[in-house]
Amino acid sequence: MKAIRGFLSLYSLRYPATIVYMLQSTEYNTAAYLKWYWRTKDYSTITYRRSLDYTRPARLLLLALRLGIGLQLLLSLVLIGLGLADILGGGLLFGIGLIIIYPVLWANLVVIPLVLGRIFISKPAEAKLIKQSKTIFADHKGIKIAVAGSYGKTTMKEMLLTVLSEGLNVAATPANKNVSSSHAYFARKLTGKEDVLVIEYGEGEPGDIARFAAITQPTHAVITGVAPAHLDRYKTLKAAGQDIFSISQFVDADKLFVNADSPDARPFIKPQFQSFDNHSALGWSVKDVDVTLDGTSFTMHKDKTAISLKSGLIGEHQVGFLVFVAALGLQLGLTQAQVKAGIAKTKPFEHRMQPYRLSGAAIIDDTYNGNLEGIRAGTALLKRLEARRKLYVTPGLVEQGAESAAIHTEVGRLIAEANPDMVVLMKNSVTGYIKAGLAEKNYRGELRVEEDPLYFYTNIGHFVAAGDLVVMQNDWTDNYA
Amino acid sequence: METVAVFFGGRSAEHDVSIVTALSSVIKPLELTRKYKVEAIYIAKNGAWYWDEKLKDITLFTSGAIESFIESAKPVSVQFDGGMVLIKQGKGLAAKKQTTRIDVVFPAMHGTYGEDGSLMGLLDMAGVAYVGCDTASAAVAMDKVLAKQQAAASGIPITKFVWFTKTKVDNELAATIKQVTASLSYPVFVKPAHLGSSIGISRATNDQELSNALEVAAHYDNKILVEEAVQNLIEVTLPIIGNNEPIPALLEKPLTSAEDFFDFETKYMQGGKKGKGSKGSKGAQGYSQIPAELPDDLYSTAEMTGLAVYQALSCSGIARVDMLIDSKAGKVYFNEVNPLPGGLYAHNWSKAGVSSVELVEKLIIYAKERAAQRQVLATTFSTNYLQQF
Numbered sequence: 001m002k003a004i005r006g007f008l009s010l011y012s013l014r015y016p017a018t019i020v021y022m023l024q025s026t027e028y029n030t031a032a033y034l035k036w037y038w039r040t041k042d043y044s045t046i047t048y049r050r051s052l053d054y055t056r057p058a059r060l061l062l063l064a065l066r067l068g069i070g071l072q073l074l075l076s077l078v079l080i081g082l083g084l085a086d087i088l089g090g091g092l093l094f095g096i097g098l099i100i101i102y103p104v105l106w107a108n109l110v111v112i113p114l115v116l117g118r119i120f121i122s123k124p125a126e127a128k129l130i131k132q133s134k135t136i137f138a139d140h141k142g143i144k145i146a147v148a149g150s151y152g153k154t155t156m157k158e159m160l161l162t163v164l165s166e167g168l169n170v171a172a173t174p175a176n177k178n179v180s181s182s183h184a185y186f187a188r189k190l191t192g193k194e195d196v197l198v199i200e201y202g203e204g205e206p207g208d209i210a211r212f213a214a215i216t217q218p219t220h221a222v223i224t225g226v227a228p229a230h231l232d233r234y235k236t237l238k239a240a241g242q243d244i245f246s247i248s249q250f251v252d253a254d255k256l257f258v259n260a261d262s263p264d265a266r267p268f269i270k271p272q273f274q275s276f277d278n279h280s281a282l283g284w285s286v287k288d289v290d291v292t293l294d295g296t297s298f299t300m301h302k303d304k305t306a307i308s309l310k311s312g313l314i315g316e317h318q319v320g321f322l323v324f325v326a327a328l329g330l331q332l333g334l335t336q337a338q339v340k341a342g343i344a345k346t347k348p349f350e351h352r353m354q355p356y357r358l359s360g361a362a363i364i365d366d367t368y369n370g371n372l373e374g375i376r377a378g379t380a381l382l383k384r385l386e387a388r389r390k391l392y393v394t395p396g397l398v399e400q401g402a403e404s405a406a407i408h409t410e411v412g413r414l415i416a417e418a419n420p421d422m423v424v425l426m427k428n429s430v431t432g433y434i435k436a437g438l439a440e441k442n443y444r445g446e447l448r449v450e451e452d453p454l455y456f457y458t459n460i461g462h463f464v465a466a467g468d469l470v471v472m473q474n475d476w477t478d479n480y481a
Numbered sequence: 482m483e484t485v486a487v488f489f490g491g492r493s494a495e496h497d498v499s500i501v502t503a504l505s506s507v508i509k510p511l512e513l514t515r516k517y518k519v520e521a522i523y524i525a526k527n528g529a530w531y532w533d534e535k536l537k538d539i540t541l542f543t544s545g546a547i548e549s550f551i552e553s554a555k556p557v558s559v560q561f562d563g564g565m566v567l568i569k570q571g572k573g574l575a576a577k578k579q580t581t582r583i584d585v586v587f588p589a590m591h592g593t594y595g596e597d598g599s600l601m602g603l604l605d606m607a608g609v610a611y612v613g614c615d616t617a618s619a620a621v622a623m624d625k626v627l628a629k630q631q632a633a634a635s636g637i638p639i640t641k642f643v644w645f646t647k648t649k650v651d652n653e654l655a656a657t658i659k660q661v662t663a664s665l666s667y668p669v670f671v672k673p674a675h676l677g678s679s680i681g682i683s684r685a686t687n688d689q690e691l692s693n694a695l696e697v698a699a700h701y702d703n704k705i706l707v708e709e710a711v712q713n714l715i716e717v718t719l720p721i722i723g724n725n726e727p728i729p730a731l732l733e734k735p736l737t738s739a740e741d742f743f744d745f746e747t748k749y750m751q752g753g754k755k756g757k758g759s760k761g762s763k764g765a766q767g768y769s770q771i772p773a774e775l776p777d778d779l780y781s782t783a784e785m786t787g788l789a790v791y792q793a794l795s796c797s798g799i800a801r802v803d804m805l806i807d808s809k810a811g812k813v814y815f816n817e818v819n820p821l822p823g824g825l826y827a828h829n830w831s832k833a834g835v836s837s838v839e840l841v842e843k844l845i846i847y848a849k850e851r852a853a854q855r856q857v858l859a860t861t862f863s864t865n866y867l868q869q870f
Binding site: 359360361388448459461462463464465466467468 | 509510513515830831832833834835836837838839
């Protein structure tokens with residue numbers, strides 16, 4: 001029955017729009033789109049969580065697709081007609097064949113203009129822009145801080161921007177725009193008068209970091225951590241770590257700051273690098289850490305100086321980042337008052353350890369988190385905070401490659417150690433591994449496996465009440481589900 | 482998996498409120514537990530029963546499509562065979578009869594023929610477990626006059642009141658007004674004795690308003706209550722669950738002025754505030770202060786009064802006790818009991834630390850617990866009476 005429904009979905013009127021939606025969801029990445037297309041069994045359920053955003057490229061693509069399909073169907077009918085009239089031998093069979101294959105044929109043909117467009121239009125234009133940006137970065141007199149790592153890059157970048165802006169003219173790459181083309185657009189907008197540039201590096205495959213560094217030419221660099229991410233392309237964690245640490249070839253060792261709280265970063269840290277963690281940064285030590293749903297506070301000490309700081313960011317794992325940024329700010333000439341004010345302005349970013357209230361319960365929305373270290377931080381927070389009832393919700397992580405089983409078993413162990421009253425897993429290919437980790441640690445709470453994540457998220461208000469704490473980590477979009 | 486039948490709609494002025502209670506506060510959380518098979522039983526305004534999955538969709542009711550559904554659907558019949566079985570005839574010549582045995586009934590009904598003990602009596606006869614107050618307590622609770630008398634007999638403070646039959650009001654209006662003014666001082670509240678959701682309630686400050694108020698109340702009910710208004714009024718309400726050991730939620734204070742009161746429009750249509758430009762659109766959630774900001778001793782007295790009323794009326798499962806407070810005198814009066822609060826008062830329970838899912842699960846447990854207690858009671862008594870006859 002399912003197979004029949006899936007087959008019929010190829011011929012539904014919504015099918016062309018579904019194809020364009022799949023392309024849009026994968027940001028027109030043809031490889032990811034084709035991978036998704038070929039593993040899909042029923043196209044009628046694809047646009048479940050979201051639907052096609054009718055942007056100009058999407059409308060053009062949809063029009064082209066519909067025209068192509070229409071022409072093929074017309075041709076099929078002509079061939080069938082000729083075949084039936086005995087004018088063209090085999091016309092009937094060929095016409096029927098064309099009708100049968102049109103959905104699959106056009107779903108694959110549609111990538112051709114995209115690939116060609118990328119090769120002949122986008123890439124040359126981007127290459128030109130990138131080349132120009134290299135000159136802009138080279139000529140810029142400000143401090144250029146590169147932010148690299150498997151996780152926490154955007155958080156670190158935003159922290160640097162917020163705190164350093166209290167006393168300096170700072171520009172940072174927007175949102176999570178962190179590849180060469182976005183660096184190039186960022187460079188075009190610079191005035192040249194900035195004191196500090198903060199540039200986020202979004203690694204995706206081996207060689208990326210060195211490529212970004214060669215163009216942006218950083219004077220300083222921060223490595224936020226190494227964790228299993230993009231392993232489908234890096235293959236091993238070691239390869240990912242090597243790529244991230246390749247930044248060390250571009251900055252002086254004493255200007256390379258590494259988060260030593262990241263276990264997987266430690267093997268790459270050399271003594272001459274400046275490491276920081278939850279206890280110390282650039283000669284400052286940390287005391288009196290307090291984490292609540294309103295934020296995180298701590299005191300940083302050096303010699304006889306003590307500075308009490310409070311951030312709106314939630315979680316002990318934020319302390320290392322915060323103290324480093326505060327210490328760097330002081331090193332770059334900010335006053336204590338400026339640092340204090342800057343740290344106070346740091347707030348949770350959307351879907352990243354972002355607290356909100358629902359039916360009286362506290363929800364920590366960390367659905368943009370997508371790595372093991374984030375899971376470690378989220379489960380640690382769940383364990384640390386007091387609550388009437390604790391719930392933990394996750395579908396698991398994506399793009400974990402061959403390490404997926406080991407990583408998700410570890411996710412299960414981490415959840416079990418936080419010991420929530422209820423664990424909600426979204427059913428997918430990694431659920432079994434998480435369950436294995438939970439079982440390994442003898443998790444005794446309630447375990448729910450949801451077939452329909454959207455249904456659960458929509459109704460989560462029914463599950464919680466005042467005094468409850470819910471940590472939601474990661475969310476699989478349609479192309480991963 | 483146990484089957485829970487949720488009854489809603491009914492031959493009551495609160496038919497529409499019941500639909501919202503059932504669909505948003507009962508069926509959805511019950512299904513989310515994934516512990517029960519949930520059947521929706523809709524009782525139409527003419528009293529016919531319908532059983533269908535489609536009845537779980539609120540748009541069937543909001544769009545008005547329920548009318549065409551009723552026209553085409555066949556009403557359900559019930560079989561009592563040591564329990565309760567629903568039977569639905571299929572459509573067409575070869576259609577199969579559909580049946581299901583009900584383990585627990587969750588009445589999500591307000592007002593007459595649902596909340597007033599009528600349905601509970603039927604369920605008692607069927608021997609099926611059901612959520613909420615039993616036949617006797619529901620009947621007493623839904624009769625505001627009986628409830629006040631019962632509370633007064635248990636030493637719980639109540640306001641001064643008189644009551645009349647509809648016949649008396651219809652035929653001897655002037656004498657009724659005289660009787661009221663002889664016993665009570667203005668302002669007074671006039672209420673249909675059996676209706677909830679504040680339907681038909683009016684406030685009167687003179688004979689003319691009283692006359693109108695009596696006529697309105699007599700339009701809805703054959704028993705009319707007139708009670709003296711409390712001075713320096715603070716209205717509070719307390720949702721309670723449990724059988725022998727009742728558990729209170731949080732005392733809730735409606736944010737209305739002393740001259741105002743919760744009529745149906747205020748409660749359900751305006752999101753809580755009277756007049757134009759009112760904010761909020763979540764019914765009971767939009768117009769209350771939870772927990773009520775009262776001095777500790779007054780809060781505690783009100784909470785204890787609520788629990789005392791719950792027990793005095795032998796309530797079980799769930800109920801909500803409304804009270805009136807004279808803030809200057811620091812005195813708490815019992816006002817009325819609602820055996821099935823609209824929306825289960827889930828918004829209040831949520832603030833008290835009980836989620837919607839937990840609430841319905843607890844109510845099912847209480848229902849089964851009470852049914853088990855009844856099961857062990859002796860219902861036979863051996864005599865030789867017949868032999869002697």
